[in-house]
Amino acid sequence: MKILITGANGQLGRELTRQYSERKEELILTDVEQLDITNVGEVNTFVKLHRPEVIINCAAHTAVDKCETDVDNAYRINAVGPKNLAAAAFAVGAEIVQISTDYVFDGEGSRPITEFDEPNPQTVYGASKLLGEKFTAQLNPKHYILRTAWLYGEGNNFVRTMLKLSETNKSIKVVNDQQGSPTSTVDLAMAIIKLVDEKNFGLFHATCKGQCTWYELTKEIFRLKGIDTEVVPCTTEEFPRPAKRPRYSVLSNRMMVLTTGDIMRDWKEALEEYLK
Numbered sequence: 100m101k102i103l104i105t106g107a108n109g110q111l112g113r114e115l116t117r118q119y120s121e122r123k124e125e126l127i128l129t130d131v132e133q134l135d136i137t138n139v140g141e142v143n144t145f146v147k148l149h150r151p152e153v154i155i156n157c158a159a160h161t162a163v164d165k166c167e168t169d170v171d172n173a174y175r176i177n178a179v180g181p182k183n184l185a186a187a188a189f190a191v192g193a194e195i196v197q198i199s200t201d202y203v204f205d206g207e208g209s210r211p212i213t214e215f216d217e218p219n220p221q222t223v224y225g226a227s228k229l230l231g232e233k234f235t236a237q238l239n240p241k242h243y244i245l246r247t248a249w250l251y252g253e254g255n256n257f258v259r260t261m262l263k264l265s266e267t268n269k270s271i272k273v274v275n276d277q278q279g280s281p282t283s284t285v286d287l288a289m290a291i292i293k294l295v296d297e298k299n300f301g302l303f304h305a306t307c308k309g310q311c312t313w314y315e316l317t318k319e320i321f322r323l324k325g326i327d328t329e330v331v332p333c334t335t336e337e338f339p340r341p342a343k344r345p346r347y348s349v350l351s352n353r354m355m356v357l358t359t360g361d362i363m364r365d366w367k368e369a370l371e372e373y374l375k
């Protein structure tokens with residue numbers, strides 16, 4: 100299969116590249132230097148030239164706080180980019196994979212959020228990613244849209260930040276009133292590959308199982324690594340950020356369980372493997 104991966108230097112892009120390379124698939128790897136997904140002409144020309152069978156868009160503006168002020172760029176990369184790719188894919192008969200986020204929801208609920216729940220983004224990042232989903236679905240019926248959350252892999256992420264902070268701090272304050280599901284790029288990439296293999300099109304939540312707070316996640320990271328830095332729970336109010344954070348952001352992988360199967364690991368199991 101000929102697969103174009105955009106944003107291939109990012110966390111998910113790297114893991115997908117690793118997993119697809121093991122299967123000896125024909126990969127076209129691009130990041131912003133080779134293919135700027137916001138440039139419609141460039142995208143159309145590139146896709147027509149290479150004629151991939153599947154396009155997997157791992158490119159995004161993921162700096163949630165920066166998006167609040169860098170609004171045009173957020174919409175360009177998270178909404179216009181997916182629009183360009185979905186339409187270009189359609190023109191050559193290719194399938195499109197778009198990755199989205201728990202930030203499309205307001206996080207005000209108290210039970211795991213399914214694909215049947217209504218989005219209500221509270222941030223520029225969330226709103227721009229929701230528009231990216233809509234454009235993808237409108238412009239290419241052969242789409243897979245996966246919403247994930249609290250992603251970590253090869254690159255900058257919360258897990259690495261905490262490990263770094265532990266090197267220079269005896270004690271760290273971490274937010275304990277936001278719930279979510281830490282998700283390994285290994286599991287997310289496996290889910291993408293399985294959905295594409297099965298041609299199981301549609302909208303899916305794709306997070307590791309179980310839930311915790313950022314404080315509980317940090318405690319687990321330090322426990323697994325034998326780090327004795329103290330972790331002190333604090334509230335969101337003590338840590339004000341430009342973009343509002345969802346309080347309850349636990350996604351239920353309902354559609355995946357109903358169709359492809361219950362394939363995502365528990366977050367603790369995936370984290371343990373990552374830290375090895």
Ligand SMILES: NC(=O)c1ccc[n+]([C@@H]2O[C@H](COP(=O)([O-])OP(=O)(O)OC[C@H]3O[C@@H](n4cnc5c(N)ncnc54)[C@H](OP(=O)(O)O)[C@@H]3O)[C@@H](O)[C@H]2O)c1
Binds near residue numbers: 158160228248251
């Ligand atoms: N990280 C999370 O916690 C999280 C949570 C939920 C959902 N997601 C979603 O999961 C997906 C993968 O996230 P990730 O953490 O792997 O992202 P990432 O590590 O930030 O990688 C994104 C990549 O896209 C590139 N990029 C930016 N603008 C581009 C453009 N115009 N054209 C082409 N490439 C461009 C970036 O390059 P530069 O670095 O040079 O800008 C980077 O290499 C994204 O859709 C994200 O929204 C992530």
